[in-house]
Amino acid sequence: MSDDGLSRVFSALADPIRRDIVARLAAGDATVNELAEPYDVTLQAVSKHIRVLEDAGLVSRSRDAQRRPCHLEAEVFDLMTKWIERYRREAEDRFRRLDAVLERMGEEPVTGTATKEAAS
Amino acid sequence: MSDDGLSRVFSALADPIRRDIVARLAAGDATVNELAEPYDVTLQAVSKHIRVLEDAGLVSRSRDAQRRPCHLEAEVFDLMTKWIERYRREAEDRFRRLDAVLERMGEEPVTGTATKEAAS
DNA sequence: GTTGTATTCAACCAATCAGTTGAGGATGCG
DNA sequence: CGCATCCTCAACTGATTGGTTGAATACAAC
Numbered sequence: 001m002s003d004d005g006l007s008r009v010f011s012a013l014a015d016p017i018r019r020d021i022v023a024r025l026a027a028g029d030a031t032v033n034e035l036a037e038p039y040d041v042t043l044q045a046v047s048k049h050i051r052v053l054e055d056a057g058l059v060s061r062s063r064d065a066q067r068r069p070c071h072l073e074a075e076v077f078d079l080m081t082k083w084i085e086r087y088r089r090e091a092e093d094r095f096r097r098l099d100a101v102l103e104r105m106g107e108e109p110v111t112g113t114a115t116k117e118a119a120s
Numbered sequence: 121m122s123d124d125g126l127s128r129v130f131s132a133l134a135d136p137i138r139r140d141i142v143a144r145l146a147a148g149d150a151t152v153n154e155l156a157e158p159y160d161v162t163l164q165a166v167s168k169h170i171r172v173l174e175d176a177g178l179v180s181r182s183r184d185a186q187r188r189p190c191h192l193e194a195e196v197f198d199l200m201t202k203w204i205e206r207y208r209r210e211a212e213d214r215f216r217r218l219d220a221v222l223e224r225m226g227e228e229p230v231t232g233t234a235t236k237e238a239a240s
Numbered sequence: 241g242t243t244g245t246a247t248t249c250a251a252c253c254a255a256t257c258a259g260t261t262g263a264g265g266a267t268g269c270g
Numbered sequence: 271c272g273c274a275t276c277c278t279c280a281a282c283t284g285a286t287t288g289g290t291t292g293a294a295t296a297c298a299a300c
Binding site for chain 3: 031032033043044047048051065066067068
């Protein structure tokens with residue numbers, strides 16, 4: 001389904017374990033075993049979680065003997081931040097404009113809910 | 121599963137239709153019908169999507185006759201932004217520290233695109 | 241070469257999810 | 271009232287997901 005990057009990133013971070021893994025990787029690289037230790041699930045489950053994070057571009061892995069150290073790829077966060085900030089700002093601007101309009105007309109509380117037309 | 125707010129928010133935004141709805145609501149409030157119009161799914165499907173956004177706290181609804189105008193609740197974005205920024209910053213700081221350490225020992229210049237310590 | 245450690249693959253299961261159709265509630269209008 | 275409009279609830283379906291167990295790979299060490 002959601003083959004686009006943004007969907008994968010949001011989807012990856014929708015899981016508490018995966019968010020926790022990201023949080024711990026932010027403090028430093030770690031192996032699958034190390035990452036799996038605190039959780040009450042099997043190692044394979046954690047391996048899958050890491051795979052999801054990797055597919056989303058949030059984590060990369062290198063090789064160190066039989067270990068596969070995981071590394072947090074911070075750049076991808078920018079994608080999310082940009083998306084979020086864009087619409088947050090838009091919504092806030094709109095709110096501010098509405099506020100100004102209401103203030104300007106000062107009195108009549110506009111009987112007809114004028115909530116249509118979304119041409120940018 | 122994801123009973124915490126952050127999971128619900130990320131999960132809600134993991135769907136392209138829902139992200140598009142958010143994008144359009146950032147430009148102004150809209151009814152379910154208006155929102156459903158551009159998509160190739162039934163009205164009920166869109167109604168469900170809106171419900172998910174509402175449960176995540178991203179959207180609120182009022183009543184206008186038989187219409188249920190949807191409104192973007194921008195505050196919730198802050199929750200996400202805070203989470204993201206926290207770990208992004210941590211990861212970047214760590215990266216910068218590592219960079220400094222490497223520089224101090226005059227090691228192999230990790231060279232060129234200093235954004236990755238890639239596995240070659 | 242055998243053993244041990246770290247990790248993944250494969251097959252399966254239960255739960256959730258995005259979508260459907262069809263019926264039903266709420267409200268405004270003639 | 272009867273009827274159309276806007277929207278939601280209920281039940282179902284197929285796909286995805288998070289989890290499991292068990293076998294297999296990759297590598298180091300003995």
